[in-house]
Amino acid sequence: MPMQGTYALVAAAMLLAGGTQASRAAEVVPAALQPPAGYTLAFTAKARGMQVYTSTAEAGAAPKWVLEAPVAELTARQGTIHHYAGPSWEAADGSKVVRDKDTPVVTVPARKAGADIPWLLVKVTADPAAGALSRIGYVQRIETHGGVAPATPPVRTDTKVGVPYTATYAFYAKAK
Template identity: 40%
Template sequence: MKLAKRLVLTTTALAAVATGTLLSATTGQAAASQPARSGVDAPAALKVPDGNRLTGVFSAKGVQTYTCTDGAWKLLEPAATLSAKNDRSHRPVALHSRGPVWVSTQDGSAVNATSVANSPRTGTIPELLLKATATRGTGVFAEVSYVQRLDTRGGVAPTTACTGTDQIGVPYSATYAFYKPAN
């Protein structure tokens, strides 16, 4: 039953996000031509190690889903769509969900990652540096080594108490930058 509820919640959140207006970002050729550690403005704590190059920057819009645990809101999962700036139709190019994982809607490639550093921001979820733990496929997310979550807006858990198994989706937006080994 919990899996079915989670699937419905995630599917509903992604469908709602897919119909919304997405923020702008750069991707493709322009991002690949940037120097290895530049192209995006990130706090020092979130800098990607030398030996990696920026390969894509996407805008994301979605929700941070929280569930009630012991009377407090706890992060359950993100649900967001990523879009490229140069696509005027704002067609989703990737989906972001629990794992965290990003899956390309264009080629099926995927990257899982884990947070290795964060930079708190007032009134919004923190910016993050994530290190890839696994990749699949041969497309846009193949061989991704690091992901940065930057320019975050919203997504903060409610401060009110909760009861039972309540869940809530809090809208957020961010910029995700993907890096691959420079070799």
């Protein structure tokens, strides 16, 4: 019997620690990036990829870096999710979400804004296919590292560079 009591105590401690970590994570995400009431966290995924920048220039101006698209692989318990232009997220099961163009993306600077891409909250629409992403209404990008356009301006237009980044993506679904 004492061994069962020990297991129960360890399990309770693990639950409390998990709850504390979850509340700490919620505290570090700015209020502006919280999805509206009625949405709950479905899952999170770790991303590793590139922010692709293209050099462009307006007539008479020097070339500058402009974000073209992200290209990343997200790892979640639901499997691999591909992230690309749109922005779009597509799961291995075929389900997909794309930014809702009618809703502005909410942006908050990263903790190290000069080195890390901003944190985001993106309203998305799911395609009708069933799967891991079929109920998702918001995608939140947090805990970013890297991905900022090169500090050195481009020499000519139409040059492309990929800047490595990592992030955590949180996927929110409408509460049932």
